[in-house]
Amino acid sequence: MSACPPIGTPKRPTSCKAKDAQELQARWLERxxxxxxxxxxxLVQLWLGVFPVSWRQVADVRLLENQMAAIRANLQGSYSDLLQAMVQDTALQASLNGLGNRRRRPNENLARELLELFSLGEGNFSEGDVREAARALTGYRRAADRTVYLDPDEHDDSLKTILGRRERFDGPSLAAWLAQQPSTARNLVQRLWPRLVGARPKAGAIEALASGWRRQGLSLPWLIQALERSAQAPAFRGQRLDDPIPMMVRSLRLLGSRHPDAVQIALRHLNFMGQRPFDPPSVKGWPANDEWLNLRWLHARVRGLQALLSDEEVWTSRQLPDALPPGLTAIPPLTLTLPAPSSRESMGLLFADPAWQFA
Structure with missing residues (x-):
């Protein structure tokens, strides 16, 4: 394929988008x-799993970079802030048909996922709420600078009734109202628990954490810290099967090779593991914890790590510590006693050990 012109060039070949995505994936994994x-x-990667958008669903992969920037800008704020930003995010809007939602022909796709996945959770809203929310989300369009704006000619500015409140809702005011609902806090804690803690929570743990989070104004730093403290509790430590991306990131960092082959090998094998960056399988995002217990995916993890070690360019450019220290794994390895020499054999044993897959 001939060289692709810069992104944004008029009449740019559509085949260039896959190349753009590959370059973005490599930059992100290296970062x-x-x-x-x-x-x-x-944390940006974590929230990309809550608000997943595939590069295949957008015309311009720069929209994914914009989504990451919007997430990053709200990491120290509240979930209400983040939800309002995501409702107005061009990539998420495009992926869920939001940019085609018109006043005379409301499209319910974004509204349904907003209520079911990003806020209230299944069973906590009615079909009437979906229809009214779809009306609130009408009229958003993409601007030349890749942001979205509200077109007053296509937005339904009339009163809507959503969860008992009657108001002239638009995207931000709807997101703010949804964030206030107790079921939103519960749903988000339930979604993040398997990704940050892993083992099934004890009775009442989700409700207690959700109540505490609401008292903190849905502060995102507070929630992440609370979940990570739970993950370090003896009852939960080492019981979460890590996602392929962070597992591969840990492996690259330990190996320390900055050779381009390392990232390319990692990306190729992440595809076999089921989690290539910016390519989620559905609007629900990627699997979490025990959902990764699939023999094909588990074997792919070991093959991918061994491929890293077997590449001579990667191995000769490694920057390993003098010895592999204790504490590299959340639970002790079965096949290797740490500390151990930083040899290829030791690395092979560590990467093949089940303990390396848990966090």
Whole structure:
């Protein structure tokens, strides 16, 4: 294929979008592994799993970068802030047919996912709420700068009744109202628990955490810290099967190779593991914890890590510590005693050990 012209060039070949996506995936994986803001980037990746958009669903992969920037800008705020930003995010709007939602022909796709996945949760709203929410979300259009704006000619500005409140809702006011509902806090805690804690919670744990989060004004830093504290509790430590992306990121960071082959090998094998960046399987995002217990995916993890170790360019450019230290895994490895020499054999044993897959 001939070289692709810059993104935004008129009449640019559609075949170039896959190349754009591959470059974005490589940049993001390298940033997750070696960037200067890894803790923040890890949270951006977490929320990309809550508000998933595939590169295949957008005309311009720069929209995915804009979505990441919007998430990043709200990491220190509340879930209400983040939800309002996502409702007005061009990538999410495009992926759920929001930009085709017109006053005379409301499209319910974005409204339904907003209520079911991003706020209230299944069983906590009526079909009437979906219809009214769809009317509130009419009229959003993409501007030349890739942001969205509200077209007054296509927006239904009349009164709507949603969850008992009658108001001239639009996207931000609807998101703010949904964030106030107790079921929203419960639903989000339930969605994040398997991704950050893993093991099934004890009776009442979700409700207690959701109530505490509401008292904190749905503060995102408070929620993440509370979930991570739970993950370190003896009852839960080491019981979460890590997602492929963070598992691969840990592996790249430990190996320390900045050779381009390392990221490309990792990306190729993440596809076999079921979690290539910016390519979620559905609007529900990727699996979490025990949902990854699939022999094909588990075998792909080991093959991918062994492929990293077997590449001579990667191995010769490694920057390993003098010895593999204790504490590399949440639970002790079965096949290796740490500390251990930083040899290829030791790395092979560590990467093949089931303990390396848990967080």
């Amino acid at each position: 997750l592994a070696f960037g200067e803001s890894r803790a923040e980037d890890r």
